[in-house]
Amino acid sequence: MKKIYLILFSAIVISSCSDTDALSPVNQTRISEANAFETPERVQQTVLGLYAGVKDGQFYGGRYFNYQDVRGEEFNNDRSNGVTNLLTWNFGIASSTSEVNNLWNAGYLAINRCNVVIKGLETSPISTALKTQYTAEAAFLRALSYYSLVTLYARPYWDSNGATPGLPLRLNAETSSGNSDLVRSSVAEIYDQIIIDLDFAENNLLTANLADGVNSSAYNNTTRAHRNTAIALKTRVYLSMRKYDKVILEANKIVSNTAPFSATSGVPNRLAPAIASVFATPALTSENIFSFAFSPTDIPGTQNSLVSYYSNTAGTGEYSLISTGIISNLGWKTTDARRALNIVNGGKTYLNKWTKSTGDPDYVAVIRYSEILLNLAEAIVRDNNSIDARAVALLNAVRQRSDATTVFTVASFTNAQALLDQLAIERRIELLGEGFRSLDVMRLGQDFAAKGTASAVTSTDNQYIWPIPLSELLYNKLCVQNGTY
Template identity: 65%
Template sequence: MKNLCLLIMASLVIISCSDTEALNPVNQTRISDANAFATPERIEQLVLGAYSGVKVGNFYGGRFMNYQDVRGPEFLNERNNGVTNLFTWNFGVQSATNEVQNLWSAAYTAINRCNILIEGVKTAPVSDALKARYTAEAQFLRALSYYSLVTLYAQPYTLNNGTSLGLPLRLKPETSGGNNDLVRSTVADVYKQVIEDLNAAEANLPLTNSNALNNTTRAHRNTAIALKTRVYLSMGKYPEVITEANKIVSTSAPFSAPTGVANALASSIATIFGKSTTAENIFSFPYSANDVPGTQNSLVFYYNASAVGGQEYSLNPSGIIANTDWKSTDARRTFNVVTGGKAYVHKWTAPQTDPDFVPVIRYAEVLLNLSEAIARSTNSVDARAVALLNAVRGRSDATTVFTTSSFATAQNLIDQVLTERRIELLAEGFSSPDIMRLGQNFPAKGLAPAVSKTDTQYLWPIPLNELLYNKLAVQNPGH
């Protein structure tokens, strides 16, 4: 039970996701296994601690999104620093590499927090409505965590409908040592669990939270639906993407969510970063001066070249910034700041000591998910798919308006949507997942080699520590 006590104490000192200044935790040194769920106040703190478990520096505090982006073609490594994900960038990770081990550990710790919360709240002294809500929040976070892991450590679902080895599915709380041995479920089983968690979350999360900050930083019904559009897109299940997206996207422009939180595109791309809580920011992890991801973890450190950043990764001149379809007058170009003759992404500008929020799900992504899914599902140049594309492009580039006649084939439309994803979602963690779900090879960039979809480096190895302690786990082939 020692591990649970430590976990409970850690959860209680984490700064609240909903009010980073006002949290006054009870004396955590007096919390035991028996009374961790004894009061509504402690339970609320444990819920907030579950969010904080996912947003640590080694997970969504910055590293995970950077891993997913620097594997792709858009960035060049400037520092040759082994601490800041160099091995991920140049496809040199091994089972014992820190990146591989630390992400796995952080994610499974977060998952266990969710499992403890799901189990403990069953008999907690709160209303049935709160029990359902807290469970749903934990299920959302667990789904996000498992989905994030499976996109790096396993073959894409689209390769073979998920028959490849996936992850150990740990769904019960671990409160003591032992119970390490667990086989790897298939990719299909992992995705099945993710969808089950998100379906349950959708059914039990509130339609809205109390204010704009909570609507951005704590899950509500639309949050679960939005994540399902991403998950189904990764699975290549395009009709399901359409079904889910239609719940939160109106049939015609201007697009917005018809029920629940009134999610919609912000009028200006410039307003959605920083500590933004616009209706476009469906889900973000918040940070403050009292709640930071840690040194050399934050997105501002990786990408920003000003005094507040570390200038670790510049934009590849041969990447998306070289695409002539991305006009110089496009407002999104203003994020690409040239320093020393090289361009850097300045979507994050606050210092590491008081970091910007990390945007996990934006409404723009949902619109692009839906546009692509419609084009693929109908195999046509569908007018609504074009309108969704225009909504995202037009927000930053009013001079470009696509029509159905702009595309000779459905594939032409799909290609344009994929280009738009690379522009709109640059440095937000989508590069590697998009390449893998589409069955593409990773192109060479700088000194980093090209990696084919049959190469062992195409996916990460299972960490050495997992193999040492879990005798039923097996390594990915070739590692």
């Protein structure tokens, strides 16, 4: 629909706000496009509005994570509710399917918000330092949004080295109609722009704890992008591109050479002592590199939040854990603290990482330090095709935080593939329900396994990726559907 591109600046809500709801501006005062960038205070509120746009319920408020996970083999759809992503779970989506259109619309609205702010900052009279910082935050959020869309609506990077059609690459601020037509850039071109944005973000974001207090609190260090946030996301992006040397290069900036692993500059990111603390309110640990915050006055909407999907006590229990999925892994010991994040209710096992009510949802973790350790470990093994001692140590750091009784050594693995297999298991355990399963299946070129009544989907099946939404095709006459090029 045209509204994908028409986010008039009046829709970027500006208001005064407290620290606890700084990223959720209350709709009290609107500022016109003409003066939105005139003062540091107004610009800051405009930038905070960008975060609010990305955490929309149809995007990072919950649905994006659910789409990426329920395409995998860990969850069973219990309620057969078409509103809560049944067609995504059973690989029955079409160009007209609601979730296909809604995620695309939310993603491009978030992208255009970033474009509008980047453009507005160019002529803002605020200090050069602030302009650069805020532009870097917008670039980070635009990169996150494009990465999220390209990994669902386009073929993986490994297919023809990114030469297949990607997305319409919209970098201009659209505040009026008439600019809908745009061809799809290639997958490689989309990833190139993502890296350009993240490199800019890394070089220009705050490092942390500045004297002016802009990014000095645990809240801001978790819910606003800083230097380490951009670096961390780059490790995920390069992993999807199979550029393992780049993953290592980026991860080494925020991961020390030896255990206990931590970032040695900027925000002192490291694993939290206990896994439960990274989800327990307020979830502002050193491990939570980037999260979206919610409150009773700022909720992602009905049937969008993660607690709604996965809890059958605080939520509606749309998805339970399949008995043949990762919970059946014998190496995942009953004494592992991560087992306590699952709960049996009514004869079924539910993921219990999010426990607050749908009227006061938990924060949503987007990037955790444990992911970065696992990204680095996998990249090291794939890059040198060996049973690397540092990779084993990184694996141990994640496992032993929750299961001190399991110790992996170089001798535990017969070859590099055995270590990669164990790392894959660790990702499925550690990151369960956090939006990684589909990403991991697709970046490795694997098939989606059958589950329940849903059949397996091969890497060449047209359901492997989502179709371009009907709403885009109706208004963008230069955009072609997947499989028609």
